[in-house]
Amino acid sequence: MNRNLRTRLVSICALASMTFLAACSSSDDKGVAGGSSGDAGIVAIKDLDVAGVAQKGPFIKGSTVTVQGMDCKTLKFTDEFFEGTVKSDKGDFTFDDVTLSSTCALFEVTGYYLNEVTGEKSSEKLTLRTLTNLKDRNSVNVNVLTSLEYGRVMNLAAGKETSFADAKKQAEKEVLAAFDIEGVSSKFEDLNIFEKGDDNAALLAVSVMVLANVNDTEISERLEEYSTAIAKNGSLDEGSKAKMVDWATSAAANGTLDSIRKNIESWGYADEVPAFESIISAVKSSSDDSTGSSTGASDSTRDSYLNPKIKYDSIVDSRDGQVYKTVKIGNQLWMAQNLNYADSVKTPSLKGKSWCYKDSSEYCDKYGRLYTWTAAMDSVALATDSLNPRDCGVHADNSYCRLGDDVFQGICPDGWHLPRKEEWEILIAETGDSSSAGKALKATSGWNDFKDESGNGDDVYGFSALPSGRWVAYNKDFFDGGDYAFFWSSYFVGTTSAYGMGLHRTTDEALMGSDNVSGGQAVRCIKGAASISAGTLTDERDGQTYKTLKIGNQIWMAENLNYAYKSSDGLDSSSFCYNDSLEYCEKYGRLYTWAAAVDSLALFSQNCMGCGYESSYSSFNNVVRGVCPDGWHLPTSTEWGTLYESVGEIPSVIQAKGYEKWSNATNIYSFSAIPAGNRYVGNYQSLDVAAAFWSSTEESLGNPVGNVTKNSYAFTVTSDEVNQKSAFYKHYALSVRCVKD
Template identity: 30%
Template structure:
């Protein structure tokens, strides 16, 4: 293998040097109009440094004499070996018939990417003019320009100096560098901008491949450049994608940074210089150039541009110009600390930017937490990358089914409520195109067009229908964010920003969308429990402490459980809720029935509902129930008992759906902590069990009727306030007086 690698590079050099155009005996290399003439080199000491990473001690180095007229090797050479692990060499007593020489180095080297010594040998060349120099460095720049210099001299008639200058400019341009950083023979990995560029080139050519991969890649690049001075194609884009990824925290360094940081740590460990030059900026310039992003400086700070390279796996992904002069994915943007803070998700260690928008703390990045914790007896994941491609997760985070999204926010954060989303839209100017542009600004919310996974629609005359086929749609075109209601999404696209409903037929299907979490402002001080002393109203000897759990909403304490039969909480001989006759107590001291979801929870007539709250608590009024709906949309409708108000909310912040029959929704936790359960109610019989609930208010409209607050569709989260017969049986929630 070592012999074959050496043979590969030697063959390239020899074949290249035989491409000599016909010339007269009076010509010198480059033509009569070029160099003044052939100059012999006499008793010269030639020294330098050999670097891919530095070649290791014992590697061989040779100077091959070239004919001054044809640049063909004469067969005369001077050889030595590398004298230390820094790649230094020195050859004394060099005598050449012309100033033109080919330097060859072959051996092992330090690998910047792996941090280890290479396991195989490579060969690098340098074509030089020794007329006015005795110091020659051999590196990737000199190697990649060697054949191109020969081609320009022999085919284009350029002088050696002109050909060398053009070849070096072409190579640097191929690596996204437009500055003149000096002659290749003067470049050193550890000195100045030229060294930074050379180190970046070394990292890019090495990649994550072996020595054989490196040799093949270098050969491909040299061949492309020798033909027309341009290196392009699939392989170059693959290198660009890898270069972007190593700066995107795809692989962590020892100090917790990116893989690019790890490479820096590797080079620093060689202890060659006190400060390794900033090669990272040239790595970034390379992939930014390949992505068509252009320069990044103070003139276009926070500008957002799309990757235009169709060969890239990040094609059409959006990048932002950061204050440090480098491009990054919008989600990885670096904004001044006055706008952003950072939190860590304790579940997986991921860090997220968060920012204050209005009076709410929002995550400014899409959720990236991976989870397979929602399986139904098989290996189904409820979260995924768009199109199952990791590059899309790198850019946009994961897409989640709603039931997974509802419990994967970092600790202290939750899915936004309908009101949260409306406040967000209001902050940015309401629904429409203007707010969409502001929501997508990189120095703000930074919404990402991460697409959606949903059922495919097919048009037909007069409408459309669902095909039953689920597919990924809308990448680079639309952002979709879950709310706490599975029936509503925040949707942002070219048409604007708006709160969109999910078609009812899609609820419960594997629809997947992005997630932005909002800080849960409910603190421990706003929730808790107190104890109430409760005694058997018949036999006062039977007493017990009765815990009352509460949550604070709009500054008022609400019980978080439906009112129960007090006798269940003390040691009595009373049996309640017989299977054959579901009364709440044997002697029927309350006019009540048990709810169908728990024998401990009772449904009361209005008159008894007014009596059952413990001391210091009372039945809420109609307006207090309505205040819980906030600014939810509503309409007045005509019902059997006259006008009633219906709230079209799809708002799940009030009720706890853990008792639903559909297992898809088992994991939901309500955001206000009121924990309304779909217990149903009793009118002419039990109704809406598992899909609705009803609560008495203290507000009556007549001697026979009172207002009731009802959850009429738990799946859609729709509530109504209506007038009801006081003889109906509804649940009771108490509020502190």
């Protein structure tokens, strides 16, 4: 089986530093790669002893710590490199006799850490970094704040008139402002989560807030997201802030902050844990004041029907800033509130085709809007789609909608879509069956808002359906408010009707049925970006034809590559059929070593010539054609990450049907991931159990020494998990999917 999979933060700035560090090596904690800088006669720092602590929570004993020299004026890294380790689980480290040609340096730590929320050692490694000026300094701490300011400092100072000192000062102010924190006067590299004081409380508060609703695997991506946003314009986007505010609200109410304090105290490293709770409360309050009820997330009226026993997440609709609770039910991720999007200027399909019940905004505030089916499908956009135009009832004659079995975003937020009929059926099956699921899906309150009658549900899954009623085109009036909940699907029936899911006040049923597309019903969105079939491609090298599809803005092969290298002797030792049998190649495609996947022999392109098991290439995340057909390329881990964000973390939606271990496969995106297994040192394994697809991105473990990189990332799918960054030795043989240039 595969070795443990690892995910770590890889930012643009970090990758830039890797280029300089790749040639460095040291024999001990005091070594300078290539000899002391003093040998060249230029010494700014000589024999400096420097100490510090590395903290997320604290990094554990044995974590790698490095110091890299940097020119203070140009911000270019030198070849002066020191390596050491964290001494104890408190995160402390020391370097002796540091000698540098300039006073500036980059400190970087990589390792496991103690998680403040769980209180336990993290399951994944993390990398944090600090840029500092060592003039008049012998103490440097590495933490979340120093890491968040890194990219911004580089952007402000590199190649510009802004000095390193001024760039640091500005970046620190902007990072604090991004979290609505004021009054911190200490430099970030002086802060310590185990020491009292308001400045240290700010560090601990930010360290905690970046963990909001993410696990150890996702924290690297969260920090990369925040770092990239701050590096670009010195602030976080509103969506990120809204998620943080929502978490802070919940954490203060459900005892999470108390639990965090107890965890930190139990480690025994702090005489007094700083008052981080007040910082988080202040962030929550200031953001609430600025956001107001327009977001909907903090609106008590809108949230009052949600099940308090359910752990909700949330999303922000970037079009209007509204926040919606979300809930995972089985393998599906649903909005737990009805859509309330109404901008008919941005979305012309809505013009005259959506309403608040009884034309009263108070009903929209709680129950969301009612949409015709053509509005819910965003029919104007469908009719003008340049890739695959459809005529979807936008004309006076209510034209027939020629729709396939694709996934349609409709008026849902980016990354979400109008549910297919099949997805509603899966939800019903997950929460009971057609005769009992209704009670489990209905909210526990809100069904007596219209009339003083019983009818509340159990809402055991947090779906929290409300009796929002409908608008009937024939009567041009509103009906069934307080009695029925109706939700559209994307499935069209005949020339005038579409399917939806309905619930009634007095029954336990959840039923699928059709209604006229001109009528108005509620919309619930489900996680996943829209996919549109894009046809086929023919590989001119051997004439094989592959299905393709569009998911979000990417066009992917919908089948595994089956191209075989043909050497002069007719043999191929770099790609394989499972169990060395051609019948498996015909069904599953071929398995390629990483060197074969990136085309290390340069048969088709030059940009990865000579890449292999212990040979790296410097252009991380650059396009590498590899073994792919002309006009296509081997995906980077970033491109796999885009797919992951589009389809979500639920494996069934991209799994091909018909495999015993994937009995829940729905393949609604038609990606048709096949559990083709893999090959390692002559042994074949995991057939019909797991799929693994190479990326062109190498795994970066700290700072590569001697340009040796033995591992690369792959996109993996198992029965219960999707992982966008699984690390494999390069001499594994995995499947290949190509993405269009």
